[in-house]
Amino acid sequence: xxxxxxxxxxxxxxxxxxxxxxxxxxxxxxxxxxxxxxxxxxxxxxxxxxxxxxxxxxxxxxxxxxxxxxxxxxxxxxxxxxxxxxxxxxxxxxxxxxxxxxxxxxxxxxxxxxxxxxxxxxxxxxxxxxxxxxxxxxxxxxxxxxxxxxxxxxxxxxxxxxxxxxxxxxxxxxxxxxxxxxxxxxxxxxxxxxxxxxxxxxxxxxxxxxxxxxxxxxxxxxxxxxxxxxxxxxxxxxxxxxxxxxxxxxxxxxxxxxxxxxxxxxxxxxxxxxxxxxxxxxxxxxxxxxxxxxxxxxxxxxxxxxxxxxxxxxxxxxxxxxxxxxxxxxxxxxxxxxxxxxxxxxxxxxxxxxxxxxxxxxxxxxxxxxxxxxxxxxxxxxxxxxxxxxxxxxxxxxxxxxxxxxxxxxxxxxxxxxxxxxxxxxxxxxxxxxxxxxxxxxxxxxxxxxxxxxxxxxxxxxxxxxxxxxxxxxxxxxxxxxxxxxxxxxxxxxxxxxxxxxxxxxxxxxxxxxxxxxxxxxxxxxxxxxxxxxxxxxxxxxxxxxxxxxxxxxxxxx
Amino acid sequence: xxxxxxxxxxxxxxxxxxxxxxxxxxxxxxxxxxxxxxxxxxxxxxxxxxxxxxxxxxxxxxxxxxxxxxxxxxxxxxxxxxxxxxxxxxxxxxxxxxxxxxxxxxxxxxxxxxxxxxxxxxxxxxxxxxxxxxxxxxxxxxxxxxxxxxxxxxxxxxxxxxxxxxxxxxxxxxxxxxxxxxxxxxxxxxxxxxxxxxxxxxxxxxxxxxxxxxxxxxxxxxxxxxxxxxxxxxxxxxxxxxxxxxxxxxxxxxxxxxxxxxxxxxxxxxxxxxxxxxxxxxxxxxxxxxxxxxxxxxxxxxxxxxxxxxxxxxxxxxxxx
Numbered sequence: 013x014x015x016x017x018x019x020x021x022x023x024x025x026x027x028x029x030x031x032x033x034x035x036x037x038x039x040x041x042x043x044x045x046x047x048x049x050x051x052x053x054x055x056x057x058x059x060x061x062x063x064x065x066x067x068x069x070x071x072x073x074x075x076x077x078x079x080x081x082x083x084x085x086x087x088x089x090x091x092x093x094x095x096x097x098x099x100x101x102x103x104x105x106x107x108x109x110x111x112x113x114x115x116x117x118x119x120x121x122x123x124x125x126x127x128x129x130x131x132x133x134x135x136x137x138x139x140x141x142x143x144x145x146x147x148x149x150x151x152x153x154x155x156x157x158x159x160x161x162x163x164x165x166x167x168x169x170x171x172x173x174x175x176x177x178x179x180x181x182x183x184x185x186x187x188x189x190x191x192x193x194x195x196x197x198x199x200x201x202x203x204x205x206x207x208x209x210x211x212x213x214x215x216x217x218x219x220x221x222x223x224x225x226x227x228x229x230x231x232x233x234x235x236x237x238x239x240x241x242x243x244x245x246x247x248x249x250x251x252x253x254x255x256x257x258x259x260x261x262x263x264x265x266x267x268x269x270x271x272x273x274x275x276x277x278x279x280x281x282x283x284x285x286x287x288x289x290x291x292x293x294x295x296x297x298x299x300x301x302x303x304x305x306x307x308x309x310x311x312x313x314x315x316x317x318x319x320x321x322x323x324x325x326x327x328x329x330x331x332x333x334x335x336x337x338x339x340x341x342x343x344x345x346x347x348x349x350x351x352x353x354x355x356x357x358x359x360x361x362x363x364x365x366x367x368x369x370x371x372x373x374x375x376x377x378x379x380x381x382x383x384x385x386x387x388x389x390x391x392x393x394x395x396x397x398x399x400x401x402x403x404x405x406x407x408x409x410x411x412x413x414x415x416x417x418x419x420x421x422x423x424x425x426x427x428x429x430x431x432x433x434x435x436x437x438x439x440x441x442x443x444x445x446x447x448x449x450x451x452x453x454x455x456x457x458x459x460x461x462x463x464x465x466x467x468x469x470x471x472x473x474x475x476x477x478x479x480x481x482x483x484x485x486x487x488x489x490x491x492x493x494x495x496x497x498x499x500x501x502x503x504x505x506x507x508x509x510x511x512x513x514x515x516x517x518x519x520x521x522x523x524x525x526x527x528x529x530x531x532x533x534x535x536x537x538x539x540x541x542x543x544x545x546x547x548x549x550x551x552x553x554x555x556x557x558x559x560x561x562x563x564x565x566x567x568x569x570x
Numbered sequence: 571x572x573x574x575x576x577x578x579x580x581x582x583x584x585x586x587x588x589x590x591x592x593x594x595x596x597x598x599x600x601x602x603x604x605x606x607x608x609x610x611x612x613x614x615x616x617x618x619x620x621x622x623x624x625x626x627x628x629x630x631x632x633x634x635x636x637x638x639x640x641x642x643x644x645x646x647x648x649x650x651x652x653x654x655x656x657x658x659x660x661x662x663x664x665x666x667x668x669x670x671x672x673x674x675x676x677x678x679x680x681x682x683x684x685x686x687x688x689x690x691x692x693x694x695x696x697x698x699x700x701x702x703x704x705x706x707x708x709x710x711x712x713x714x715x716x717x718x719x720x721x722x723x724x725x726x727x728x729x730x731x732x733x734x735x736x737x738x739x740x741x742x743x744x745x746x747x748x749x750x751x752x753x754x755x756x757x758x759x760x761x762x763x764x765x766x767x768x769x770x771x772x773x774x775x776x777x778x779x780x781x782x783x784x785x786x787x788x789x790x791x792x793x794x795x796x797x798x799x800x801x802x803x804x805x806x807x808x809x810x811x812x813x814x815x816x817x818x819x820x821x822x823x824x825x826x827x828x829x830x831x832x833x834x835x836x837x838x839x840x841x842x843x844x845x846x847x848x849x850x851x852x853x854x855x856x857x858x859x860x861x862x863x864x865x866x867x868x869x870x871x872x873x874x875x876x877x878x879x880x881x882x883x884x885x886x887x888x889x890x891x
Contacts, residue, residue, distance in 0.1 A: 059736045060838045063720055067728045068735050239603035246607060257610050265612035279616055378654035468622040472615045521655055550664050551840020553741035
C-alpha cells in the first residue's frame with residue numbers, strides 16, 4: 013500500500029468515525045419488522061440559500077439536512093453539539109472524459125498512462141477534505157455490481173512513465189511528451205464549467221491538468237458555460253472534459269455511456285468509444301435473461317473498460333447528512349445517510365413529545381404533477397406519497413418487497429419470440445391513502461396510462477412492454493417485447509397510482525393534482541406511501557401527515 | 571405637450587418592443603444547447619429526449635417557432651414553462667407578491683430615507699453631519715449586497731434570532747388574518763431592511779448633490795434675501811430637483827417586478843428574480859421569453875410615463891414642447 017493510499021485510508025476512517033451507523037441507531041434495525049411511520053407529521057422547508065440552510069440546522073429549525081456538499085459546512089455542523097452527522101458512500105461519480113476518436117486519446121495505452129498520472133488521493137485530501145473516495149470503477153463502488161477494489165487510487169507516475177516509454181514516447185527538455193514519430197504532443201484543452209458556477213469542479217479540473225502536465229501531457233483548462241460544454245461534448249468537439257453525474261445502483265447504464273450504438277450527436281457515448289469486445293459484453297448485459305447472466309456480463313464489461321479506459325474515473329463523493337440529536341431511531345447504512353425513507357418510518361423524538369419532523373428541501377419543487385415532474389426535489393416530495401412494486405434493501409441494495417410481496421423474472425417463448433415475463437404478487441389488504449383498496453388492476457391502469465401517453469420521464473421504462481395481464485386482483489403479469497433482466501427494475505420502479513385517478517386525467521401535461529382536494533387531501537395525489545400531502549405553499553414549505561392506511565403501520569394491513 | 575411628440579414617442583416605444591421581441595427569440599436560440607440537451611441521465615434515452623423535444627415544440631422549424639412565439643407575446647398567452655409544465659402566467663403571478671412586497675417596500679424606504687438624508691446633508695454642508703451621511707452612504711453603496719445580507723442574516727436570524735431565516739411565512743402559517751399579516755411582516759423585515767440599507771446610500775448621495783446645486787442657485791439666494799422661512803426655501807429647492815427624482819423613481823419601477831435576484835436567493839424568497847434566473851439557466855424559453863418581454867414592456871411604459879410626468883413636474887418643459 014502506497015503512502016497516499018495509507019493516508020487516504022486514515023482519512024476515510026476519520027471521516028466515517030464522525031458518525032458510524034452504529035452511533036445513530038441503538039442497534040441494526042431489522043427492516044422486515046419495521047413499523048411506521050411513528051411521526052404523525054412531516055414538513056419539508058424550502059431553503060435555497062446554502063448558508064441559510066446551515067444556519068437553520070444550527071438553529072434547530074431543521075431536523076434533517078441532507079446532501080451537504082461543502083467540506084467547510086460539514087466540519088462546521090460536525091462541531092455542533094446539537095447535531096449528529098452521518099456519512100455514506102454515494103452514487104455521485106466524477107470522470108475525466110477523453111475523446112477516444114481524436115489523437116492522442118485514440119490510444120488506449122496513453123489513456124491508461126494518463127489514468128495513472130492523476131493523484132486522486134491528493135484530490136480527496138486537498139479539495140474535499142476526505143469526504144469522498146478515489147475510484148477506479150465506472151460504477152459507484154458501493155453498487156453491488158461494482159467490482160471489488162473499485163474504490164482505489166491507481167496513481168502511479170512511475171508506472172505511467174514506464175508505460176509511455178514502452179510505447180515509444182519520450183520527453184523533451186521542457187518535460188513535454190514527444191510522440192514516437194518525433195513530434196511534440198500538441199496542446200490540449202480540458203473543458204470545465206465556469207468557476208463562478210462550480211468552483212470546486214473548476215479547481216478539480218485545474219488539479220487534474222496540473223497532474224497530467226507533470227507527466228508530460230500538455231493540458232490546459234478551458235472554462236466555459238455548462239450548456240456550451242455539453243453542446244461540444246455532444247458534437248465530440250473536444251479533447252478532454254470533466255463531468256460528474258449521479259448514477260444508479262445498476263450496471264445497465266454502462267450500455268448508454270459506452271456502447272457504440274450510442275455514439276452519435278446527442279448520444280450518451282460522449283467519449284466516442286467503439287470496441288467490439290466491449291460492445292458484446294454490453295449487449296450481453298443489456299439482454300441478460302436472468303441475474304446470473306447479468307452478473308457475468310457486468311463483470312466482463314467492467315474488465316473491458318479497465319483495459320480500454322475510455323474515460324478516467326476520479327472520485328465518488330460521500331453523501332453527508334446532519335440530524336438533530338432531538339431525534340432517535342435515525343437509520344443509516346454504508347450506502348444511505350439519515351435522510352432516507354427508513355428514517356422517516358422509524359424516527360421518534362427523544363422524550364416522546366410528538367412534533368413534526370422537519371427536513372430540508374433545497375429548491376422549490378416546481379412541479380408536483382408526477383407525469384411531468386423531472387427534478388429531484390419534486391420527487392423528494394412525491395416519493396413519500398407514492399410507492400412502487402419493489403423497493404431497495406438499504407443494506408444490500410437488492411430488490412425487496414413493497415407493494416408486491418414476491419416477483420419472478422422468467423423467459424418465455426423460443427427463437428426470435430423469446431421474451432421476458434415479469435410476474436408480481438400484490439400484497440393483500442393494501443389501501444390507497446383515501447382508504448380505497450389497492451389491487452393489481454390499479455397498477456395495470458397506471459402502467460397502461462404511461463405507455464399510452466408516451467410520457468417522457470417513463471418512456472424508457474415502459475416502451476418495451478407488450479401487454480399487461482391481471483389474472484386476478486393480486487397478480488400482475490407484464491409481458492415484454494424481448495429479453496432483458498433489467499425490465500424488472502424498470503417496471504418495478506414505476507410509481508403506483510389508483511386506476512380511478514389516472515383514468516380521470518384528460519390532459520397529463522396540464523394536470524393539476526392539487527386541484528379539487530377534499531378531506532383526503534389533494535384529489536390527485538392519491539398514493540400508497542407513508543405520507544399524504546396536507547399543505548403546500550409555493551416557495552415556502554410542504555406539510556405532510558401520516559397516511560393512516562400505510563401498509564407498515566401496526567394493524568393497517570389485515 | 572403636443573400630440574405629435576407623444577405619437578412619435580409612442581411609435582419609438584413600439585419599435586423598441588418589436589426589437590426586444592425579435593432579440594429575445596434570437597438570443598435564446600443562439601445559446602448552445604436547449605432544455606433537453608443538458609439532461610445527462612442514462613435512464614432517459616435519446617429517443618425519450620426527442621419525444622420531450624417534440625412536446626416542447628423544439629423539433630419545429632425555427633420560423634414556425636418564431637411565429638408561435640410572436641403570437642404568444644402579442645396575445646399575452648405565454649404557454650407552459652418547460653421546467654414546471656405550468657402556465658407561465660400562473661407561475662409569475664404566484665411569485666409576484668413576494669417580489670412586489672420586497673422591492674416596493676425597500677424602494678419606498680430607501681428612497682424616503684435616502685432623500686431625507688440627502689436633504690439633511692445638503693443643509694449641513696461642511697459640517698460633521700454631512701460627513702457622516704456621505705461616509706455612511708458611500709460605505710453602504712460600495713459593499714456587495716450579498717455580503718451585507720449574509721451578515722445581517724447571521725446577526726439577526728442566527729446569533730440574535732429576532733427574524734426568521736427564510737421565506738415569507740412560518741410553516742405552518744399562523745391562523746387569523748392579523749397573525750398572518752404580522753408573520754408575513756416579520757419574515758419580510760430582514761430582506762426589506764437589508765435591501766433598503768443597500769439602496770439608501772445611492773439616493774442620499776444623488777439627492778445631496780442635487781440639493782447642494784439647487785441651494786446655490788440664484789432663486790434660493792433671492793428667497794433667503796426676501797426673508798422667507800428656511801423650510802420654504804428648502805421646499806423651493808426640493809421642488810426644482812423633483813423632476814429627476816421622479817424620473818429615477820419611475821425608471822426603477824421595472825425593478826419592482828424583475829425582482830432582486832440576489833436578495834431572493836439569500837433569503838429563499840419565492841420571487842420573480844429567481845424565476846428569471848432559473849428560466850435562463852434552464853433554457854426555459856416560454857418562461858424566459860415571457861419574463862423578458864414583460865420586463866421590456868414595463869420598462870418602455872415607465873420610460874414613457876417618466877417623460878410625460880417630467881412635463882407635469884416641470885411646467886417649463888411642458889410649455890416648451
